[in-house]
Amino acid sequence: xxxxxxxNFKMSTILTIITWTxxxxxxxxxxxLEIFTSTLVPSPYKVWTTFIYILNKxxxxxxxxxxxxxxxxxxxxxxxxxxxTAIPLGLLSGYSRRVRAIIDSIVEFYRPLPPLAYYTLxxxxxxxxxxxxxxxxxxxxxAPIYIACVSAVTKINMDYILSAKSLxxxxxxxxxxxxxxxxxPEIFTGIRTAVGVSYTTLVSAEMIAATSGIGWMVLDASNxxxxxxxxxxxLIMGLTGIxxxxxxxxxxxxxxxxxxxx
Amino acid sequence: xxxxxxxxxxxxxDLHLEYGMKNNSIHALDGINLKIRQGEFLCLLGxxxxxxxSLLNIIxxxxxxxxxxxxxxxKPITGPDWHRGVVFQSPTLxxxxxxxxxxxxxxxxxxxxEDEIKExxxxxxxxxxxxxxGEKNTFELSGGMKQRVAxxxxxxxxxxxxxxxxxxxxxxxLTKVNMQILIRDIWKxxxxxxxxxxxxxxEALKLATRIVVMSKRPGKIIKEFxxxxxxxxxxxxxxxxxxxxxxxxxxxxxxxxxxxxxE
Ligand SMILES: Nc1ncnc2c1ncn2[C@@H]1O[C@H](COP(=O)(O)OP(=O)(O)OP(=O)(O)O)[C@@H](O)[C@H]1O
Ligand SMILES: [Mg+2]
Numbered sequence: 001x002x003x004x005x006x007x008n009f010k011m012s013t014i015l016t017i018i019t020w021t022x023x024x025x026x027x028x029x030x031x032x033l034e035i036f037t038s039t040l041v042p043s044p045y046k047v048w049t050t051f052i053y054i055l056n057k058x059x060x061x062x063x064x065x066x067x068x069x070x071x072x073x074x075x076x077x078x079x080x081x082x083x084x085t086a087i088p089l090g091l092l093s094g095y096s097r098r099v100r101a102i103i104d105s106i107v108e109f110y111r112p113l114p115p116l117a118y119y120t121l122x123x124x125x126x127x128x129x130x131x132x133x134x135x136x137x138x139x140x141x142x143a144p145i146y147i148a149c150v151s152a153v154t155k156i157n158m159d160y161i162l163s164a165k166s167l168x169x170x171x172x173x174x175x176x177x178x179x180x181x182x183x184x185p186e187i188f189t190g191i192r193t194a195v196g197v198s199y200t201t202l203v204s205a206e207m208i209a210a211t212s213g214i215g216w217m218v219l220d221a222s223n224x225x226x227x228x229x230x231x232x233x234x235l236i237m238g239l240t241g242i243x244x245x246x247x248x249x250x251x252x253x254x255x256x257x258x259x260x261x262x
Numbered sequence: 263x264x265x266x267x268x269x270x271x272x273x274x275x276d277l278h279l280e281y282g283m284k285n286n287s288i289h290a291l292d293g294i295n296l297k298i299r300q301g302e303f304l305c306l307l308g309x310x311x312x313x314x315x316s317l318l319n320i321i322x323x324x325x326x327x328x329x330x331x332x333x334x335x336x337k338p339i340t341g342p343d344w345h346r347g348v349v350f351q352s353p354t355l356x357x358x359x360x361x362x363x364x365x366x367x368x369x370x371x372x373x374x375x376e377d378e379i380k381e382x383x384x385x386x387x388x389x390x391x392x393x394x395x396g397e398k399n400t401f402e403l404s405g406g407m408k409q410r411v412a413x414x415x416x417x418x419x420x421x422x423x424x425x426x427x428x429x430x431x432x433x434x435x436l437t438k439v440n441m442q443i444l445i446r447d448i449w450k451x452x453x454x455x456x457x458x459x460x461x462x463x464x465e466a467l468k469l470a471t472r473i474v475v476m477s478k479r480p481g482k483i484i485k486e487f488x489x490x491x492x493x494x495x496x497x498x499x500x501x502x503x504x505x506x507x508x509x510x511x512x513x514x515x516x517x518x519x520x521x522x523x524x525e
Contacts, residue, residue: 159354162324167368168344168419177367181358258357261401 042228050228051235059217059229068240070212074130075195075202078137082194086145087187091179093146094153103146111143115201116208123209133205140201141194148190152183157262185259188252195248199241214240271423271455272298272321277330279316290316292480294330298423298457303449303492305466306459307515308476309522314459317481318427321457322348334422344368347416349426353408355400361387361411362396368419386414389448406437410444417448426458430465442469443499450496463515467491467508475515478522485518487511 024044030036031043038046054064093100110118119136126132156179164178206215214237221229252259279291290313298304298321308314319325320332323342332339334346342348347368355364362383369379387393390410400408409429416424429445430438446469449456460466466473473487489511491503 157354159350159352160356162322162342163348163350163354164367164371165342166322166324166344166346166348167371167415169367169371173371177371178356181356184358256358258399258401261357261399 039225039227042231047228047231047235051232054229054232060220062212064236067212067214067217068236070210071202071206071214074133074137074213075198078134078198079141079191079195081134081138082141082145082198083191086142086190086194087149090146090149090187090190091153091183094150094183100150104150107143107146110139115140116204119205119208128209133202133210136205137198137202141198144193144197145187145190148186148193149183152186153179155186156182182262185252185256185262188248188256188259192245192248192252195244196241199244203237268299268301270297270299271335272296272457273331273333273336274317274321275331275333277317277320277332278328279313279320279325280328281316289480291320291327292482294481294483296474296483298455300455301453303446303456303469303471304458305470305473306457306476307461307463307466307473307519308481309478309519310461312476312478312522313481314476315427317476318348318425318457318459321423322346322425344372344419345422347419347421347424349409349412349416349424349429351428351431353405353412355408355411355415357399357401359400360396361392361398361400361403364400364411365396365414365418367415372419382418386417389417389451390414390444404437406433406441409433409441413445413448417452417454421454423455423457426456428459428461431461438465443495445469446492446496446499463512463519466515467512468495468503473511473515475518485515487515 027041028044031038031041031046035041042050058064059067089099089103093103115136118139119132122132122135126135160178160182161174164174169177202213203215203218206213207219210216214233218230218233218237221227221233274294274296277291277294277296279289281288281290294317296317306314306317316325320327321339323339323346334343339346355361356367359367365383365386366379369382374382383396384393387396390413392407392410392414395403395407395411400411403411413429430441433441442465445456445458448454449469456469458466458469467489469492470489471492473489474483475485475487476482477484491505491508494503495501
């Protein structure tokens with residue numbers, strides 16, 4: 001069993017490595033053959049040197065780390081707000097049909113909307129600064145966490161609650177000792193989805209209106225046809241996205257180590 | 263003190279239960295009269311779907327009867343209560359708590375002092391032969407061990423009656439026999455009162471002081487047997503019973519249940 005997992009792990013790692021080797025060599029060959037101009041498709045080497053340059057000198061005189069921090073500050077504030085509001089509201093909705101009837105309809109209405117559709121409105125209302133972006137990201141992150149909480153509560157094993165009652169727990173203790181932990185695995189999945197959705201929304205938002213941030217850097221570069229900077233930006237976004245999810249998965253393993261055994 | 267003189271703990275009178283609404287209802291229990299007396303080991307047998315779990319759930323306070331009364335020491339049962347401990351067929355241990363925390367759950371919920379909680383936990387983990395497993399995760403245990411933790415968790419509240427719904431139904435034959443011995447020993451040692459549902463006639467004969475047989479749905483009590491094999495087996499757990507009485511009662515119960523299924 002262990003051996004098989006190990007083998008599978010190696011197998012999938014090898015496949016990932018092969019995939020990326022192919023993509024990189026394809027890219028390299030295309031630029032080597034000069035099928036497109038280097039303004040359209042810069043060579044891997046060019047992108048690498050640009051990355052090193054941006055790392056050292058920043059972009060537009062602003063260090064890369066400031067761009068990243070600007071993005072993550074928005075993301076972080078929005079997600080913290082989403083977590084502390086969506087979890088209680090979601091759990092409450094799971095408990096009470098009435099609360100669900102109210103909140104569900106709102107969430108279901110705005111969730112399928114493309115965020116950029118109402119982003120312009122948010123800019124009108126909250127200005128072009130951070131507030132409108134944080135509200136946008138908050139809305140994007142709220143829905144997945146809320147939905148996960150509702151589903152977790154409605155799926156909870158009733159025997160957990162009944163056994164807790166006949167062991168002498170009152171409703172408040174049942175909520176904190178039984179319902180909340182029983183919902184945690186799904187809440188975590190919800191948070192991971194929320195982070196993913198907010199992250200993509202963030203980059204789009206910065207591309208529409210911002211003066212800093214990793215999304216803005218890419219947009220600004222495209223105005224000046226700096227495709228090497230665009231690619232560096234995209235790679236940074238992709239890698240940070242993977243890193244964030246990796247961190248969350250690590251936390252998940254630590255906190256809900258019993259996931260799958262409910 | 264003879265059996266009849268023993269204090270009756272649970273009094274069920276003319277109990278009816280219907281699930282669902284008027285024209286779409288399932289008549290589950292039909293005029294149940296039953297007493298559970300202090301210190302007895304009562305086993306409930308009956309064909310599948312006859313309402314055994316429903317009866318246990320009413321005694322536990324999980325559901326309310328449609329008609330009739332279910333009293334504990336003269337007072338109506340209005341909801342779940344730690345005086346009536348419940349062991350489910352699949353152990354409902356909380357996976358986010360380790361074995362120790364699961365066993366301590368009841369006493370802790372009731373706000374007992376910390377040193378008393380610890381004493382209780384040590385005592386009952388030892389009684390179910392799981393001392394040293396306290397810090398294990400529940401999902402690392404075997405089915406039999408899980409059920410022992412579930413039992414210890416219920417015992418930790420010193421309930422006046424322990425209700426068990428096919429607690430050994432999911433275990434393999436060997437584990438089952440060992441668990442039967444363990445349950446009997448605990449019942450004797452703690453002077454507990456146990457109400458146990460099973461579909462295994464031998465299990466009932468080997469454990470019970472009284473066996474109640476139910477009809478098919480709507481469930482009625484059709485026969486009661488007072489038996490004492492459990493005392494013999496307590497003295498000598500490895501002993502196999504050869505008495506004619508054992509086989510006569512077993513045969514009779516089998517016939518009752520089969521006649522209920524065939525009809
Ligand atoms: N919540 C419920 N709603 C509607 N019908 C129910 C419900 N619970 C049980 N029933 C029905 O009531 C009848 C008795 O069910 P119960 O679970 O008490 O039987 P049982 O004797 O415990 O069966 P088994 O031996 O299979 O465990 C069954 O026909 C069942 O389908
Ligand atoms: Mg049942």
